[in-house]
Amino acid sequence: EAGVVQSPRYKIIEKKQPVAFWCNPISGHNTLYWYRQNLGQGPELLIRYENEEAVDDSQLPKDRFSAERLKGVDSTLKIQPAELGDSAVYLCASSLGGTDTQYFGPGTRLTVL
């Protein structure tokens, strides 16, 4: 069975440019998470979806970040415009919900120049 798929794996952009990340969760997993991980730190939750509903987006910087999960399966995370401080690894994870194990994708490493 395929795991969580993310693309692209790496992205380098100049500041003020837009960028988008894509995530395909494990089939049947209703809960989807986007995390940001800065160098030397643990992941920090940006947004959590239950099906197509964003149930926790309290840590998402809404002035420049947006996310969607229109059909309750794939999700995209967008940054517009990107800033230097957005350089990080963006991780997507999915689970069956509750305290069930979260399965992580390989992440997208974003570098903003």
Place this chain on the structure above:
Amino acid sequence: KNEVEQSPQNLTAQEGEFITINCSYSVGISALHWLQQHPGGGIVSLFMLSSGKKKHGRLIATINIQEKHSSLHITASHPRDSAVYICAVCPVVGGSEKLVFGKGTKLTVNP
């Protein structure tokens, strides 16, 4: 102060050594996870614990709920165990779905 503290931050061992990584947390939890992150970013879930002890191969994870402490042990360590090991907890307050992560312990096992 972070809600989840790991020690040590960095650990270097020789192949074959017994390794212990510690995790302390300050909030009530419903579960604790140990995760492994290899260079390149991918994270793999090793254990989910709510009490006692779990073993998988050379990995052993224990948790003491009263002391708010967990340990991850690796027996007969091998260079392929080199990775960052992350402790994450599910706080009871704020919803059990939310994971709070430690900063990780970077393990290097030399041949």
